[in-house]
Amino acid sequence: DARVTQTPRHKVTEMGQEVTMRCQPILGHNTVFWYRQTMMQGLELLAYFRNRAPLDDSGMPKDRFSAEMPDATLATLKIQPSEPRDSAVYFCASGLQGGTEAFFGQGTRLTVV
Amino acid sequence: GQQLNQSPQSMFIQEGEDVSMNCTSSSIFNTWLWYKQDPGEGPVLLIALYKAGELTSNGRLTAQFGITRKDSFLNISASIPSDVGIYFCAGLLIQGAQKLVFGQGTRLTINP
Numbered sequence: 001d002a003r004v005t006q007t008p009r010h011k012v013t014e015m016g017q018e019v020t021m022r023c024q025p026i027l028g029h030n031t032v033f034w035y036r037q038t039m040m041q042g043l044e045l046l047a048y049f050r051n052r053a054p055l056d057d058s059g060m061p062k063d064r065f066s067a068e069m070p071d072a073t074l075a076t077l078k079i080q081p082s083e084p085r086d087s088a089v090y091f092c093a094s095g096l097q098g099g100t101e102a103f104f105g106q107g108t109r110l111t112v113v
Numbered sequence: 114g115q116q117l118n119q120s121p122q123s124m125f126i127q128e129g130e131d132v133s134m135n136c137t138s139s140s141i142f143n144t145w146l147w148y149k150q151d152p153g154e155g156p157v158l159l160i161a162l163y164k165a166g167e168l169t170s171n172g173r174l175t176a177q178f179g180i181t182r183k184d185s186f187l188n189i190s191a192s193i194p195s196d197v198g199i200y201f202c203a204g205l206l207i208q209g210a211q212k213l214v215f216g217q218g219t220r221l222t223i224n225p
Contacts, residue, residue, distance in 0.1 A: 042215060042216075042217045042218060043156075043201065043215040045212060045213070045214075048212070091155050091156075100144040100146070100163070101146065101158055101161055102158075103158070104148075104156045104157070105155050106155050107154075107155050
């Protein structure tokens with residue numbers, strides 16, 4: 001059963017700490033998206049990659065957020081230093097180049113206190 | 114930036130009733146997608162629409178891609194308790210990269 005896997009599912013951290021979220025895209029998918037979901041803003045695209053190269057990260061605060069794909073099976077989203085306003089659910093999604101559908105993971109619920 | 118206006122924001126209905134929700138935009142999209150999100154889960158794709166005017170069904174769900182390419186609707190017939198959740202429309206722009214733009218969601222609550 002192919003699915004996008006995200007870890008951890010939940011993370012509570014103190015303000016100022018570094019947070020790293022991980023995503024394993026569906027095998028064979030070469031496009032990976034990072035979304036953030038909040039009550040106020042809904043689903044916002046933070047960044048996305050194709051064939052491990054960043055295509056668009058205009059939705060991501062550059063001063064504290066960074067996204068990478070060390071290899072085709074792992075995408076990471078890092079926040080350093082974290083702030084309370086970063087509290088949200090972060091979703092990773094993957095898809096195929098030329099395809100239109102994005103398949104979502106279960107998300108990482110981040111709480112920064 | 115591009116925005117999708119999804120309505121209604123929430124719905125409270127009786128089990129067995131039909132449901133209708135829609136999305137509109139000032140931008141033209143070449144693909145419309147409808148997702149459902151259950152509590153604690155990520156959005157799951159329900160229906161994908163690729164052509165203006167296209168009408169597609171998936172069980173009790175029916176969705177249409179508007180002729181103008183700027184709108185789409187989703188209907189659910191004979192609602193059941195497991196239909197509860199948040200429904201999102203998403204559009205893929207004609208120009209630009211493979212970026213989905215999401216609506217704000219419609220929260221569906223069903224009274225048994």
